[in-house]
Amino acid sequence: MSAQLDPQPTAPDAYDVLVVGGGINGAGIARDMAGRGWKVLLVERDDLASHTSSSSTKLIHGGLRYLEYYEFSLVRKALQEREVLLKSAPHIMWPLRFVMPHDAAMRPAWMIRIGLFMYDHLARREVLPGSNGVDLRSSPLGAPLKSQYTRGFVYSDGWVDDARLVLLNALDAQRHGATILTRTACVEAQRDAEGWTATLQNAQGNKRTVRARALVNAAGPWAESFLRGVARPARGETLATKSLRLVKGSHIIVKRAFEHDHAYIFQNPDKRIIFAIPYERDFTLIGTTDVELQGDPGVARIAADEQAYLCEQASRYFKQPISNDDVVWSYAGVRPLLDDASGDPSAVTRDYLLEPQRDGAPLLSVWGGKITTFRKLAEDAADLLGDMLGQRRAAWTQGAFLPGGDLSGWIGAAQRPDTDFERFVAAVQTRHPWLPADVARRWARAYGSRIDHLIAASQSLADLGQEVAPGLYEIELHYLQREEWVSSADDVLWRRSKLGLHYTEAQREAVRQWMTLSNQGAAA
The missing domain is CATH 3.30.9.10 (D-Amino Acid Oxidase, subunit A, domain 2)
Structure with missing residues (x-):
């Protein structure tokens, strides 16, 4: 499902919002804005969750130690989000x-x-x-x-599986109409009174130009350098006003x-x-x-x-x-x-700041934040962007499931996230008794109710194709390429899953070779 950039586009594509950065904040904002009916484009120069958002301690937590720094507002906000998130993707x-x-x-x-x-x-x-x-x-x-x-x-x-949390937000953004371009860098963004003209470049060096009414800088560790080196103001003002x-x-x-x-x-x-x-x-x-x-x-x-x-x-x-x-x-x-x-460094606030700049086309920069508060950050960002675009639209993500999180079709009404998941695993094993128990559990964890997209019409192990590495069948690799923006072995082994931890170097190499041959076949 990797997107191709036209090397010689005839006219710029037009969007309401261009989001730069495919970490948790960028993906969350793209999801929220797309769900409110805005036309959204998200670009990420690497894979989704390639950096900070796949390298956390993987906790959905209030941050007990932040109480010592009197960060009561941050802790309360994070505590409020814990159960919202747990219910959205059990x-x-x-x-x-x-x-x-x-x-x-x-x-x-x-x-x-x-x-x-x-x-x-x-x-x-x-x-x-x-x-x-x-x-x-x-x-x-x-x-x-x-x-x-x-x-x-x-x-x-x-x-939380942090990398898959980012992926699910990107999937939901796409489901609501957003365009997601991975391995696509925003190499220049020029502001004028009416909007932004951005130059995008993919991994093959092909460029295209897009227009957007508003720009979201969600570049994470690169947020400050993006404003200083890529985004260009309409006049002589300085876009970067904060330091990371x-x-x-x-x-x-x-x-x-x-x-x-x-x-x-x-x-x-x-x-x-x-x-x-x-x-x-x-x-x-x-x-x-x-x-x-x-x-x-x-x-x-x-x-x-x-x-x-x-x-x-x-x-x-x-x-x-x-x-x-x-x-x-x-x-x-x-x-x-x-x-x-x-x-x-331990005392630096983990709270976020959303900085809107309205002098010219809307610009919203995301400073700081933590994974637990991403949904609230995205909701606040979408409210701000709606104001800057001239129409605030209703929030919708609180109480909404992330892709695969609604298990009711398998287990009936939800009871509590942990027991719901165990009931779901049992239902998967009942419906597909031929599936090895460890594979059934891993697929249930990774894909939730979207497991049907993966298994499709398979009736036996033979229908899953070659077992490229232990428990990793071709049907899953094709699914990841088709549905989850996967294009390299590292995407598979370390972000869409953590199978790399369980495999020997020879087994990891087998996945690399399969991906290389598959990519060569797709390019032919």
Whole structure:
């Protein structure tokens, strides 16, 4: 489903809104605007969620630690969004309980209790249970921990497949009429009194020109540089009025460090926290760091001292130490935080700012933000853009399902996201008993009720085509190319799925070779 650019277009295509950036904020805004009836074009120079939006800690959370920085408005906004999101896509998001072992040297118990009381009550909860204390000496939750941790606290948040969350927003935007162009860079955007003229360039170097009444700068870590180097004002004014502070957050993945289904939040002597989260069935995800980044965010990688820090802090709590030898994979994401002059990168606000510029054709720049608040950010952005375009249209995403999230056709009325998903898996296995159980569960997780688009008329394993790698059949690869903008093996292995973690290098290479041959055939 990759789009081709006409190398010699006869006339510029016209849109109401051009969104630059295919991360969570850009995709969310494109979805919201398209659903309100605006003609939307989203361009992303790489794959969807190639950078920050696939490199998060993958939490739908209020941000318990932000209470210490008095970010009450941000925490409340995020807490309000948790259950909205969990209900919208129960296949890629689910509730998760967190265990905080108490270390009296870090924070006193009374402070934690007050923080958790606020966390429980700043927003209404219908699905997520409240917090409670736990005796780690007698609970399975204490079994992986060192013996000095005898008591702790348990509270609720949620988990999300961040890259697929972006993908689902792009799919929904397209379903509502938006045009999505991946591997397409906006190399110039000229503002005039009536709109924007943008030059787009695809991976083959072909260019085309489009017109848009409004421009959304959702370029994430590149938002400031986009305004300084690509977007051109109608007159001599400066488009860039804010500065971003780029903070790198790195993560490591190790073999499964504990058996239960809860996650841990560990307090560190530097007053930061890290998480240890059950991940992809066989692994534990540990992160994150907060390191000021200088240079190109596109090539950010975990540094040796960051990996050592995560191993050291996790080893302060786990009986079985975590060492460099245990790390099977790592990744780093760059958070584009609004520079608020905080000395400590951990203290820089995670809240977002939408900056409208109305001097000439509408321009809206997205500064900062976090994945939990993307839907609210998009809703606020669409309200602003509607005002600038001369017609505010009604919001619609609160209570709306993301693609694949409505499971009612399989299981009847929704009850609660976690149990609904398990009922859905059972229904998939009943309807397709020939499908291996692990494949059925993975497909249910990835595609939700859209699994019918994938399975189509298949009646047996033979109908799925060649098994290119364990559990990965040709029918899925063709579906990903046709429906999900996939054009490379990395798109498949690390963003549309995390199969790359489970495969050997030889198995990953088999996927690369299949994709190479498929792309060559398509180009012939």
